[in-house]
Amino acid sequence: MKKNLFRLFSVxxxxxxxxxxxxxxxxxxPLDPKIRYGKLDNGLTYYIRANAEPKxxxxxxxxxxxxxxxxxxxxxxxxxxxxxxxxxxxxxFPGKGVISFLEKHGVKFGENINAYxxxxxxxxxxxxxxxxxxxxxxSALLVLHDWSSYITLDDKxxxxxxxxxxxxxRTRFGADRRMWKESNKIKYPGSQYGIRDGIGDxxxxxxxxxxxxxxxxxxxxxxxxxxxxxxxxIDVDKIEAKIKTLFSSIPKKENAGERPIYxxxxxxxxxVALVSDKEANVTRITLEYKHEKxxxxxxxxxxxxxxxxxxxxxxxxxGERFNEITQQANAPFVGAMAGYGELVKSKDAFTMLAVPxxxxxxxxxxxxxxxxxxxxxxxxxxxxxxxxxTNMLKQFETSxxxxxxxxxxxxxxxxxxxxxxxxxxxxxxxxxxxIQAILPNLTVNVINQVAKSYITEKNLLVTITSPEKxxxxxxxxxxxxxxxxxxxxxxxxxxxxxxxxxxxxEKAPVAGKVIxxxxxxxxxxxxxxxxxxxxxxxxPTTFKQDExxxxxxxxxxxxKVKDISLLPSATLASTIVGNNGLGSYSQVDLNKILTGKxxxxxxxxxxxxxxxxxxxxxxxxxxxxxxxxxxxxxxxxDDNAFSALINMYRTSLxxxxxxxxKAFSDTINTLVTNRNPRTVIMNLNTITKVDQDKALAFFKxxxxxxxxxxxxxxxxxxxxxxxxxxxxxTYLGGLKTTKVLEKFTDNNIRKPQGKVSNTxxxxxxxxxxxxxxxxxxAMPYNIVNNTLxxxxxxxxxxxxxxxxxxxxxxxxxxxxxxxxxxxxxxxATLLMxxxxxxxxxxxLIGMIYDEVNEIVKNGPKTEDVQKVKQNLLKTxxxxxxxxxxxxxxxxSYYHNQINYVDxxxxxxxxxxxxxxxxxxxxxxxxxxxxxxVMKPTK
Numbered sequence: 023m024k025k026n027l028f029r030l031f032s033v034x035x036x037x038x039x040x041x042x043x044x045x046x047x048x049x050x051x052p053l054d055p056k057i058r059y060g061k062l063d064n065g066l067t068y069y070i071r072a073n074a075e076p077k078x079x080x081x082x083x084x085x086x087x088x089x090x091x092x093x094x095x096x097x098x099x100x101x102x103x104x105x106x107x108x109x110x111x112x113x114x115f116p117g118k119g120v121i122s123f124l125e126k127h128g129v130k131f132g133e134n135i136n137a138y139x140x141x142x143x144x145x146x147x148x149x150x151x152x153x154x155x156x157x158x159x160x161s162a163l164l165v166l167h168d169w170s171s172y173i174t175l176d177d178k179x180x181x182x183x184x185x186x187x188x189x190x191x192r193t194r195f196g197a198d199r200r201m202w203k204e205s206n207k208i209k210y211p212g213s214q215y216g217i218r219d220g221i222g223d224x225x226x227x228x229x230x231x232x233x234x235x236x237x238x239x240x241x242x243x244x245x246x247x248x249x250x251x252x253x254x255x256i257d258v259d260k261i262e263a264k265i266k267t268l269f270s271s272i273p274k275k276e277n278a279g280e281r282p283i284y285x286x287x288x289x290x291x292x293x294v295a296l297v298s299d300k301e302a303n304v305t306r307i308t309l310e311y312k313h314e315k316x317x318x319x320x321x322x323x324x325x326x327x328x329x330x331x332x333x334x335x336x337x338x339x340x341g342e343r344f345n346e347i348t349q350q351a352n353a354p355f356v357g358a359m360a361g362y363g364e365l366v367k368s369k370d371a372f373t374m375l376a377v378p379x380x381x382x383x384x385x386x387x388x389x390x391x392x393x394x395x396x397x398x399x400x401x402x403x404x405x406x407x408x409x410x411x412t413n414m415l416k417q418f419e420t421s422x423x424x425x426x427x428x429x430x431x432x433x434x435x436x437x438x439x440x441x442x443x444x445x446x447x448x449x450x451x452x453x454x455x456x457i458q459a460i461l462p463n464l465t466v467n468v469i470n471q472v473a474k475s476y477i478t479e480k481n482l483l484v485t486i487t488s489p490e491k492x493x494x495x496x497x498x499x500x501x502x503x504x505x506x507x508x509x510x511x512x513x514x515x516x517x518x519x520x521x522x523x524x525x526x527x528e529k530a531p532v533a534g535k536v537i538x539x540x541x542x543x544x545x546x547x548x549x550x551x552x553x554x555x556x557x558x559x560x561x562p563t564t565f566k567q568d569e570x571x572x573x574x575x576x577x578x579x580x581x582k583v584k585d586i587s588l589l590p591s592a593t594l595a596s597t598i599v600g601n602n603g604l605g606s607y608s609q610v611d612l613n614k615i616l617t618g619k620x621x622x623x624x625x626x627x628x629x630x631x632x633x634x635x636x637x638x639x640x641x642x643x644x645x646x647x648x649x650x651x652x653x654x655x656x657x658x659x660d661d662n663a664f665s666a667l668i669n670m671y672r673t674s675l676x677x678x679x680x681x682x683x684k685a686f687s688d689t690i691n692t693l694v695t696n697r698n699p700r701t702v703i704m705n706l707n708t709i710t711k712v713d714q715d716k717a718l719a720f721f722k723x724x725x726x727x728x729x730x731x732x733x734x735x736x737x738x739x740x741x742x743x744x745x746x747x748x749x750x751x752t753y754l755g756g757l758k759t760t761k762v763l764e765k766f767t768d769n770n771i772r773k774p775q776g777k778v779s780n781t782x783x784x785x786x787x788x789x790x791x792x793x794x795x796x797x798x799x800a801m802p803y804n805i806v807n808n809t810l811x812x813x814x815x816x817x818x819x820x821x822x823x824x825x826x827x828x829x830x831x832x833x834x835x836x837x838x839x840x841x842x843x844x845x846x847x848x849x850a851t852l853l854m855x856x857x858x859x860x861x862x863x864x865x866l867i868g869m870i871y872d873e874v875n876e877i878v879k880n881g882p883k884t885e886d887v888q889k890v891k892q893n894l895l896k897t898x899x900x901x902x903x904x905x906x907x908x909x910x911x912x913x914s915y916y917h918n919q920i921n922y923v924d925x926x927x928x929x930x931x932x933x934x935x936x937x938x939x940x941x942x943x944x945x946x947x948x949x950x951x952x953x954x955v956m957k958p959t960k
Contacts, residue, residue, distance in 0.1 A: 048323035054449030057437065058258050062266065064274035065246025066170075069437040070261050071253040073430050076900040079150045080254025081434040082162040084169050085441050086144040087249075088242040090218045091284055091367075099222015100235045102139040103187055104243075107235070108146060109135070110179040112168030117179075118828070120165050124148065125889040127158050128896035130816075131823065132835070141218055142367045143442050149431060152896060153255050163264055166250055171243060171272045177232050184228060185831020191221050192790045193834045193857045196683070197301040200787070201487040208295035209310075209483050214284040215366050244275040249441040253434040285368045288312070292482040294502045298490040301787055303677050305378055305488040305496065307355075307387050309394060310371040312481035315364070321444040330446075331414075331460060332472045337361040338410040339402050340374075343393065343517075346610050351665030354382060354389035356673045362476065364443065371483075372476035379669055380676045383488065384497045384505070391509035398477035400516035401470025411461045412618035420620050420639055422454040423568040482506070489677040522614045527648045528605075533748070534755025545912055545923055548741045552755040555729030559916060561736040561908050570643055570737040571909045572623070572636035574650075575917055576730040579630045581767040581846070583720070586700055590709075591716040593702045595724075596625040596632075598717045601667045604649070605656040609663060616645070623649040625725070630766040630845040632724040633731065640738055643746060647753035654725050654757055657718060664714045671709050678705060682786045686956045689780060690794055693952060696774045729759035732916060736909040768846040773798040779953040789958040791863035794855045795870050799948035801850035803842050805920050809894075809929040810941040811850050815840025816890040817882050817938060818854070821873045826856070832866045833858045844918065850945050860957050867955070878946050881939040894930045 053059055058070040090101040109131075111117050121131045129135055129151055137146040146169055151162050203219045210216035250269065252261050289312075320326045337360060344358040355376040365371035374394055378386025421428075428450075439445040448456075484506070488496050497505065538551035548560040583592045603609040620639035623646055626632065634653070638646040678684040688703050695701045702708060733754065740746060773796075801807050815838045822836035836856040843849050852874075858866050901907035914920040 048320055048325055050319070050323055051327055051446045051448045052452065054447050054452070056449060057447065058262055060262070062245065062270050064270065064272055065244070066269050066272065067249040067441060068262070068265050068269075069249065069251045069253075069434075069441070070256075070258050070265070071433055071437070072256060072258050073253055073428065073433055074255050075427055075429050076150065076255075076903060078152060078154050078255050079430060079900065080153045080159070080162075080252060080256050081430045082148040082151055082166055083249075083251040083434055083438060084146045084166045085249045085251065085438045086146075086243060087142075087247040087281060087442060089140050089142045089144055090220045090222065091141045091214050092242055092282070093218060093222075093238065096226065096230065096234055097238050098218070098226045099187070099220075099224075100226065100230065100238050101144065101242075102220055102222060103183065103227065104173070104235055104239055105137045105139045105144055105146070106183050106187060107175055107179065108137065108169050108173050110183060111174035111176050112165070113172035113174065114164050114168050116174070118824075120168075123161060124151070124165075125820070126885075126892065127152055127155075128889075128892035128894075130893045139220060141215065141220060145438060145442075147434075150896065150900065151254075159256065159261075160264065163250075163252075163261075163268055167268050167272070170245065170248055170250075170269065173239060173243075175232070175236050175239065180232055180235065182828065182831055186827055186834060187221075187227050188224065189832065189858060190834040191224060191227070192788060192859065194221065195788050197299040197303070197681075197787075198487075201297045201299050201302065204297045205295040205485045205487060208297075209293055209485065210286045210366075211293075213286045215286055242281075244278055245269070245272050246275065246278065247281055249438070251434050251437050251441075253437070254430045283368050284366070286312070286366055288481055289483075290480050292484055292503060292506055294499045295483070295485040296488075296496060296499065296502075297486070298488045298494075298496070299787070300490040301680055301682065302487060302489040303681055304673055305380070305383050305386070305486065305494060307376050307378060307383070307390055308483075308485040309374040309390060310365060310483040310485070311373075311476055311478050312365060312483065313370045313372065313476075313478075315368060315370050318444045322446055327446050327448075327456070328460070329472070331457070332464075332469055333362040335407065335410045335414065335464075335469060336402075336473045336476075338413065339406045340393075340397070342406065342409070342613070344376075345613070347389070347393075348670070349608065349610055349663050349666050351662045351669070353666055353669065354378060354385040356666070356670040358390070377673060379673050381493055381495055383486070383495050384501065387486070387497060387502065388505055388509065391505055392512060392514065394477050395509045395512060396514055396517070397473050399474075399514060401473050402466060403517055403519045404466045405519055405521050406517070407464070407466045407469055409614060409617045411464065415457060415461050416618050416620055416639075418450075418454050418457045420568050421450050424566045425450045427566045479510075489680070491677065491680075493676075522611055524615060526615055526645060527651065527753075530752055531651070531756030533752040534757075535751060536747070536755075544921065545915060547912060550741065550750070552751065554755055554757060554759040555761070556754050556757065556759065557732045558750055558754065559732065559734045559912055560739055560741045561734070561912050562739055562741070563737055563905055563908060565737075565903050565905055567738055568620075568639045569905055570638050570640060570646070570735060570739045571905050572634060572638075572646060572650075572733065572735055573909050573913055574731050574733045575631050575633040575913060576724075576732070576764070577631055577766045578724055578730075578764045579628050579632055579766060580700075581630050581769055582724070582764075583700075587711070588716055588720065589700060589702050590711040591713045592627070592720045593704075594712055595717040595721040596627045598664060598667065598712075598714060599625055599653070599657045599721050602658045602660040602663045604652040604658055607658075608660060619645050621645045621649065623653065625653050625721070627721070627724060629771075634733075643739065644749040644753075647749040651753040651757065654728055657721055657725075659714065659718055661714070668709060668712065671704075672706065675704065675706050675709065680785075682784045682792070682956065685782075685784050686792045686794075686954070689782065689956070690954050693778065693780055693954060694773055694796065695771050698769075698771045700769055700771060727760050727762060727764075728754065728757040729761070730763050734909055734912050734916070736912065737905045766845060771846065773849065773851070773950065774952055775950050777949065777951050777953075779955075781953075781955040781957065783957050783959045785959045789860055790857045791860040791958075792855075792857050792956040793863065793867050793870075794853065794952075794954040795867065796854075796952040797852040797874070797945055798950045798952070799850055799945045801842055801848060801945065803844035803848040803918070805922065805925045806929050806932070807850070807941070808842050808920070809926065810933060810937055811840045811842050811852070811945075813887075813890050813894065813930075813933055814852060814877075814938055814942050816893065817877070817886045818852075818873060820886050820889065821877075821882075822854070822856075822870070825873060826866055826869050830862075830866065830869070832862050832869075836870070852942075852945060863955065863957065867953070874942065874946060877939060878943045881935040884935055887933060887935050887938060891930055891933055895927065898926060898930065
C-alpha cells in the first residue's frame with residue numbers, strides 16, 4: 023500500500039510543474055464518509071456532519087460564493103452592507119428578530135452570531151447553537167433559509183444601518199487598509215481587484231437608492247452559489263430531511279448565467295507598487311510570484327493534495343531560514359514569512375514578506391530577493407527537509423489521536439473552504455494514512471523542483487508599504503527593478519548541510535521524591551508535594567487524547583522591583599529569556615532539537631506573579647518538564663539574539679508617535695495607574711533603557727526558588743503513570759530550593775479616585791473620536807460578585823448595541839469589559855470603549871452614562887438578564903469539557919479560593935434584575951469614573 027502510494031505521489035509532484043487542465047489523468051480524493059453531502063435541484067449545496075464537541079451544540083453556516091468583487095460601480099460597498107442587513111429583518115424574523123430569538127437561547131450576537139464579507143465570498147454563521155430543543159434547531163435552519171433568499175431590506179432599516187457602516191469604515195480605515203487599497207490599484211491594473219475593497223465608497227453608502235442593494239441581492243444571492251453547512255450534535259438524517267423540505271422551495275434562478283471569475287493580467291516585467299502613509303507603523307516588503315490556479319478537478323485530486331503537502335513543507339523550511347536570519351544582530355529584516363496560496367480567486371501566488379529595519383529598506387529588499395534567488399538556484403538541504411517532514415508527521419499524528427475530539431467550528435470551516443476554495447476534505451483517517459505513505463519517501467530533489475518553480479522571472483509583483491517620513495529610505499521604482507536584476511546575477515553559496523542531534527539536558531539532576539499526596543474530590547484533582555517543596559496539582563481529563571496543559575504560579579512579579587529604573591529591563595525579562603534560548607542552545611538550535619515534538623513552555627512575569635504556561639503531547643511530557651528545568655537552571659545570555667530582539671522592538675515602535683491608536687492606549691495606560699512612576703509605556707525611549715544583564719538577573723531572582731511555585735497539569739496526564747512520575751520527580755523535584763516563600767509587594771498602584779478626564783487632540787487622516795469610560799471601586803473578590811460584575815458588562819453590551827449602534831447608528835460597536843481583580847486590592851472595573859464621528863462624540867458619550875444610570879435607577883430589562891444568564895450557562899456547560907477551562911479553574915481554587923465547579927452555576931442562576939441593579943449601584947456610587955477622549959486636531 024505505502025509503496026504504491028509513494029509512486030503515485032512522487033510522480034504526481036513531478037507532474038505538477040507541467041500540469042495543465044485536462045493534460046493528466048487525475049485521481050479524485052474521496053470526501054470524508056462522515057460528511058453527508060448533497061445538492062438540491064435548485065443548485066443549493068449542503069454539508070452535514072454529526073460531531074459531539076461541544077455536546078448538545080451545533081454550527082449553522084451559509085456560505086455564499088459571492089462578494090464585493092461582483093458589485094457594479096453604483097453598488098460599491100453594498101455586498102458588505104447587505105451582510106449587515108441580514109441581521110435587520112427577514113421574512114420570518116422581522117426587525118432584530120434573528121438576534122432577539124437566538125440570544126434568548128444563549129446564542130450571543132457578535133460572538134456566536136456573525137458574518138463576514140470578502141472580495142469573493144460572504145459567510146454567515148450561527149455558532150454553538152443548543153440542540154436540546156428541536157424548535158431551536160428548526161429556527162436556526164429557518165434563519166439560514168431567510169438569509170438565502172428572504173432578507174427584507176426595509177427602507178427604514180437600510181437608512182438606520184448607513185450610520186453603522188460609516189462608523190465601521192471610520193474604525194477600520196486606518197493606514198494598513200489605506201495602503202492595501204492603493205497598492206491594489208497598482209498591482210491589478212484594469213481588474214476588478216484594483217477597484218473593489220469591501221467596505222466600499224462612502225458616497226455610495228450614504229446615498230444609494232434602496233433598489234440598488236435589492237438588485238445586488240436578487241442577482242447574486244441564489245441557491246446555486248450557496249451552501250448550507252450544519253455540524254454538531256445532531257441527527258444527520260433529520261437535518262438532511264429538514265434542509266430538503268425547507269430549501270427546495272427556493273426557486274432556481276433562471277437564466278442566471280455563470281458567476282464571473284475576474285482575472286488579473288500577466289506581466290512580463292515586474293510591477294512595483296510603492297505606497298506610504300504618515301500613520302503607518304512599519305515598512306513591509308512583499309514579493310508575489312503569480313501562478314495559474316490549478317483547475318478544481320486537480321485541486322480535489324491526489325495530485326493536488328500532493329502539491330499542497332509540498333507547499334506546506336516548503337513554507338516551513340523557509341520559515342526556519344527566516345527565523346535564523348532574524349535572530350542575528352545585523353539582520354536586514356526583523357520579521358519575515360513565506361508561503362504559497364491563493365492571491366485572488368483566479369490566481370495563486372508564492373509570497374515572501376519581510377519587515378526591514380528603519381533606514382535599511384533597500385538592504386531588506388535585497389536580502390529578500392537573494393533568499394528567493396537561493397531557493398531558485400539551490401533549493402533546500404536534506405536536513406531542512408527532514409525536520410519539516412518530521413514536524414508535519416507529528417502534527418498529523420496528534421490530529422489523528424484526537425480525531426474524536428475535534429470541535430464543530432474547526433470542521434465546519436474546513437467544509438466552507440471546500441465549497442469556496444476547493445480544499446480537499448477526505449478526513450483525518452485518510453490523511454494520516456496518506457501522509458505516512460508519502461513523507462518517508464519524499465526526496466529533496468522532488469521538493470526542490472517544486473520550490474524552484476515558484477520563483478519566476480515573469481508575473482512578479484513587488485509591493486513596499488511604508489511610513490511617510492525622511493528616515494525611511496524606500497528605493498524608487500528604478501532602484502527596485504535594478505535590485506531584482508542584480509539579485510539574479512549575484513554570487514551566492516548554497517546553504518550548508520547541517521544536523522543537530524544532541525540531548526536537551528546533558529545531565530539529569532538527582533531526582534527528588536513525592537513526600538505528600540492528597541485528593542480533592544470537589545475538583546477531581548490529585549495533590550503532590552515534592553521533597554524540595556514544589557507543589558504539583560493534577561487534573562486528569564479525557565477530552566483530548568494527546569494534550570497536556572501546564573500552568574505554574576508564584577507571587578512576586580514586577581512588584582518586587584525596588585529601583586524603578588530597572589522596570590524596563592524587568593518588564594521584558596521573560597521575553598528576553600525566551601528569545602535567547604536555553605543552556606548552550608540558541609533559540610534556533612533549540613527549535614532544531616525539538617523537531618518532531620509537540621511541546622512549548624513560556625515563562626511569564628506579570629505585575630504581581632511569575633510562572634509558566636505550557637503544552638505538550640503525551641509522549642513529549644518529559645521534554646516539557648526538561649524545558650521548565652532549564653528555564654530555572656540555565657537561562658542563557660546571548661548578545662546576538664538580544665540585539666536582534668531590540669532591533670525588532672525599535673522597528674515596531676519607530677513610528678508609534680504618529681499612530682493615533684498608540685497615543686490613545688498610552689494615555690489610558692498612564693491614567694489608569696494614576697500616573698504612577700512604576701507605569702512602563704513601551705516606546706523608543708523605554709527600549710533604550712533595557713539592559714540584558716539586568717533583565718537576566720531579575721529573571722533569575724524571580725525564579726530562584728521553585729518551592730514558591732505551584733504547578734498545575736490538566737489533560738491526559740495520569741499521576742500514577744511511571745513516566746509522568748519520574749519526569750516530575752527528576753526535573754521539578756531535582757531543582758534546588760530554599761524555604762523562603764514570598765508574597766507580592768503592594769506598591770500603592772491604584773486607579774484614580776473621583777472623576778478624572780483627559781481630552782486631547784491628535785493628527786489623523788481619518789477623522790474619528792476615540793472614547794473610553796471606566797468605572798472602578800472597591801468590591802470583595804468572590805464568585806458571586808465576579809459573576810454579577812461580568813453579567814453587568816454583558817447586559818450593557820446588549821443595551822449599547824441596541825441604542826448606540828442600531829438606533830443611533832453612531833458606532834460600529836461599543837466594547838464593554840467588566841470584572842474584579844484582587845491584586846493588589848479587591849477592585850471592580852467596568853470599561854466602555856468606542857470610536858465615532860467627532861460630531862457625535864458628545865451625544866454618544868452621554869448615552870454611555872445614560873444606560874448605566876438607567877440600570878442604577880430602574881434596573882435592567884428582565885429579558886436582557888435572561889439572555890445573559892442563558893449565554894453564561896451555555897458557555898459554562900461547554901467549558902466543562904475544555905482542558906484550558908479546567909486549568910484556570912484549578913488555579914482559581916488553589917490560588918484564589920474560588921470554587922467554580924461547585925458554585926458558578928448557582929451564582930449565575932441567582933442573578934436577578936435586582937442583584938444587577940444593586941451591584942452596579944454599589945460600583946457607581948463610589949464616584950470613581952475615568953474618561954479619556956481623543957479627537958482629531960482641528
